[in-house]
Amino acid sequence: MATTETLTAERILATTEDVLRRHGAAKATVVDVARALGVSHAAVYRHFRTKAxxxxxxxxxxxxxxxxxxxxxxxxxxxxxxxxxxxxxxxxxxxxxxxxxxxxxxxxxxxxxxxxxxxxxxxxxxxxxxxxxxxxxxxxxxxxxxxxxxxxxxxxxxxxxxxxxxxxxxxxxxxxxxxxxxxxxxxxxxxxxxxxx
Missing domain, CATH: 1.10.357.10 (Tetracycline Repressor, domain 2)
Structure with missing residues (x-):
């Protein structure tokens, strides 16, 4: 599901918090974050080069x-x-x-x-x-x-x-x-x- 809202580092971080809350640190992935944002994981990696x-x-x-x-x-x-x-x-x-x-x-x-x-x-x-x-x-x-x-x-x-x-x-x-x-x-x-x- 694509979104028209601009993808910003702040939006990614807020969404990552939600994903971490749901899945925990051991299971949360960048793909989970991207899915929650309605973007590809490559879009997330443009803002943060690695999961770490x-x-x-x-x-x-x-x-x-x-x-x-x-x-x-x-x-x-x-x-x-x-x-x-x-x-x-x-x-x-x-x-x-x-x-x-x-x-x-x-x-x-x-x-x-x-x-x-x-x-x-x-x-x-x-x-x-x-x-x-x-x-x-x-x-x-x-x-x-x-x-x-x-x-x-x-x-x-x-x-x-x-x-x-x-x-x-x-x-x-x-x-x-x-x-x-x-x-x-x-x-x-x-x-x-x-x-x-």
Whole structure:
């Protein structure tokens, strides 16, 4: 069934998400995506040279949605650094938990894709740690925070790692257990306390 709608990379990515949701990462093919779009698989390959490139782009698109939300918190300099850190972690945890809870099929698929596309994941983590570094640097410069380690990048990475239970997909089953919100608050508050002393 041919379509008259212009084939764009964005349309292909949105359709690929739907196909992944239906078939899972193991079974979804470029032919499935093309069929859902009403085009030939060659048309899809004109936008994404390989199946791996398409899957990588879908993974990046998914991760970039979270990064965009977090960037708004980072850029709100009307809020003190400790509150921005608290807000940043709250947004990150809420976004990850929402993805895991609202669409478990797609979330499971993304866990597979994340494993396949470690370069995209590493870039995403670098962006997230960069957000934290910026908030810590600004907080130290304003006298709102102290960095227990001289290197702000190392501090940011330590803070990120300390909160991994609330954003690393390998912990996603824990995100819906009783007491998780209290555990989240405790870890964030302890982390912030370390940056205030």
């Amino acid at each position: 490139a398409l899957r990588e782009a879908v993974t990046k698109r998914w991760l970039d949605r979270t990064t965009a939300e977090l960037k708004l918190v980072v850029e709100d300099r009307s809020v003190p650094a400790d509150e921005r850190l608290r807000g940043w972690f709250a947004v990150l945890f809420a976004a990850k938990r929402k993805k895991a809870g609202d669409d478990p099929e797609l979330f499971a698929t993304y866990e597979v894709l994340l494993g396949e596309n470690s370069g995209v994941v590493e870039e995403h983590i670098t962006d997230l740690v960069g957000h934290l570094r910026l908030i810590v640097e600004e907080g130290v410069a304003q006298g709102e925070l102290t960095s227990p380690v001289a290197d702000p990048e190392l501090t940011a990475r330590a803070v990120f790692d300390a909160t991994g239970r609330f954003h690393d997909p390998c912990y996603s089953r824990e995100w819906f257990k009783p007491g998780i919100d209290e555990a989240f608050t405790a870890v964030v508050e302890l982390t912030l306390a370390a940056l205030r002393t």
